[in-house]
Amino acid sequence: MAEKSLSIREGVRNSALIKNPVLFEAIGIAPVVAMAVSVKTAIMLSVISTIEFVLIESFTCFFLKQLKRWFRVLVYAVLGVLINIPLFLFFNKFAPNETANVSIFLPLIAVNSMIALHCERIAVKNDYRHTLVDAVSASVGYVFIIFIVGTVREVLGSGTFYGNSLNLPVQLSGMVLPFGGFLLLGFIAAFAKKIIKKKYPEENPELAFNLSEIADKGIENIASFVLDEHNPFEDMFSSGELENNGNEPFVQPEEAPEEYRRAKKDKKEKVKKEKSPRIRKQRMSKEEEPLREQAEISAEKEEKRAPARESYVSEFDDILTELENVKKETKETSDGAEVIDEIDALSEKYSIGDSEPEADFDQSGEDGEEK
Amino acid sequence: MSVLAEMLLAAVYAMLLQNLIFTGGYGTSEAIRMSAKPKQLYAMSFFIMLFSTSASVICVLFEQIGAVRKMGIIGHAVLFITVLSAVYLITLTVLVYSLKAKKRTIRRLGIAAFNTLVLAVPFINYRAGFSIPEAVGSGIGAGLAFALATFLINLGLQRLQKSDLPEMFKGTPAIFIYVAILSLGFAGIMGK
Structure with missing residues (x-):
């Protein structure tokens, strides 16, 4: 019930900072890194995202609660594209050049993972007030990041602000590429984390992204081929010869670092297994x-x-x-x-x-x- | 032979040279989240490949119609999402009624079908004017690109978790910077 009485202010604080979906949950990254390369595109992306969030979440809360989840996912995507049509036409009329530049990305916002996630988490389980608060606060958090990323990338990458030249001596054109977006997101997330630790020490943004299952198997067999460390001492240990000019201490096999011995043992076992008839x-x-x-x-x-x-x-x-x-x-x-x-x-x-x-x-x- | 060559070339291009996740940013959220829980990586990659390939081929077939070719970006967006929805429903029906798929697989199916990576493939084909073999190749390449990206990110996550990072960079900040480095590497291959 405490969650139900969530105010817009708390919601915004949570979504914009403590539980920012982009920074700490890694959701909705694609439009940010691919599209937010200038202030103008950031505005377009922000407007479309906010309208889509509010409308789709509201629609879900009113009409989709009774439907099965597998069908709701489809409806979110179709609704997203339908909402995009008038918005696209609107932007195409007032900013045709910018719209042409991001034309392929605009329809892709319809399948933004953040919409589906928030609808499933909040809209299908709560009343309209709570859904609306979540939609607005999530939008604010998303827009906040889009604006920062768009502005910094435009200033550093193109040397302009809202299309006006800043006459900067250095221009980092790589910042407009997706890698610039990822890099910027990394530093913004680190900075936001520091602020959270300082202002809200009881909060832990790391919990938003669960990393406890990263070594969960399925991928491990392939990973072991790459992760096996090369053991530079292995040949010396097996032959019992070590060229030592007297300057360095002789490393006995039993004194060798644990990881080398383990790697050697693993390799031996692997070789044993690989011996076919x-x-x-x-x-x-x-x-x-x-x-x-x-x-x-x-x-x-x-x-x-x-x-x-x-x-x-x-x-x-x-x-x-x-x-x-x-x-x-x-x-x-x-x-x-x-x-x-x-x-x-x-x-x-x-x-x-x-x-x-x-x-x-x-x-x-x-x-x-x-x- | 040339058909096969076209297909392979498009697949290699989409997977390695222009890895859609690292150089385009498509499907990054899914790749990062999947790399944190890689149990169903193969299934997810397979479904992404299935959806991207089938949607890609059907959309290219539609492009052969003159009226469709004349449509603008919005018309194409509506067409692509309709095709993708149809493919999703057919796959779901087959999985549920014929193969008795698990609930977990069905839950993942929606994420595999409706993401920026799968929807971007028909758009890329449309813009590049790809033929049917190339569309097949780009669809397969998108699935392989996802698997490769997830695999690489997972390797990085495993090492990042063990490494002694500054407190403020632990978790997603380090992941983003790691993905940025990978993205830079792939952009370097393309010579951008």
Whole structure:
């Protein structure tokens, strides 16, 4: 009930300063940053906005309370465009150049988010008096900002005031662009906040714009790609090497800042997750590769060794035949008997003669050469 | 092939080169407020894309009629809002009766349909004399521009909240200045 007995003065104080919809709720910004570039356009925007606020809120309070919300939103937009028609014609008659400059923006005021918001918040829930107070006070707050922004942008951006040159030595033409509007809104909001803190310390304008859900997920997965900090110490930590010329203290991994360790851990987990079965398969094939290479090398060696082996065999045969010849020659002499016995003993000991040398090579395999 | 190229070019232009939110200021309130509560960003961006594309194409089709072409800005405004309302009602009907959409989605639908960004797209097409493929591209680009802007603002908000700002700049003042810097960057791409 206390809210219902809100006076115009309190309403204006709230809407213009403490709960200014543009400055602290970020509503209805588009017309301000796009259209309020001079005093003349600010006047046009102010007149249209005020009339639209009052008429649409009143209409909503009288006729739209029974309708569903989804349909009311449509009605606000259509009503806005219809109210714009006579206003547009009026301005077109008295200020054709300015109207032509902002022609595209005028119809867009019809879908100003501030109208829908105030109608839904106030007009559909309260009586006409309260609705009217809200419409007037919201308009005053909006117009207040539009005038400040329009005037400052015209003076700084165009070097004029109401079309009259001020002969300023510096002209900041960027101020007439939307970025100039945003920048100005930021500083005006900061200034207004300081005044509120000083004059009304019990009020907190920050509450008007709820920032408690900004990290509410849905967007987080994409955001993490951008927000992941680059860790300049990561490579040093993982390799255990750090070039230190002695001037700077050596940073041990456990002494590293918490955020770096956390980032490193996150990255490791991310990498672990990203390892797909395909990558694992590739890695396994990489591990098997040295073995395969070794087998190929040994096969090549075998091929190279084959002719050498044949020459050894023939050489060995020659030696054996020579030995046989020596045996026969010594048998013919009497004192050669002892020598023959020694040769036989040696042949038995080293398995020469009946044994097959090729079989030895075949069985030896890789180690045969060493033997 | 040239149709596809025209469409893509218009989409890229509306999204990156002339991001309608940062360089035009359209739909800024919705983008800032959505970036503070990004839970339904994808749904919102999709609906904005749907409304801007369909309204844009239908309006360009109407432009083929001689009588419509002769209408002034007010006549076009009435036409555009009528088309947008029709698209909104059709989408709402489909969502409610066929897809059994949640109440929250329906509530957001009004904001997605009736905002300065969606209504600005047919006006831009009308002024630039876009063809149908270009109108499709600019509609899609508007939705993507909204998603990109919201995403960038959200990243900034997350960092601004953690940073040690002067008391008077905390909250919306810092957000506006951050958006101003982004806007300056996009204006720089255009070489304005």
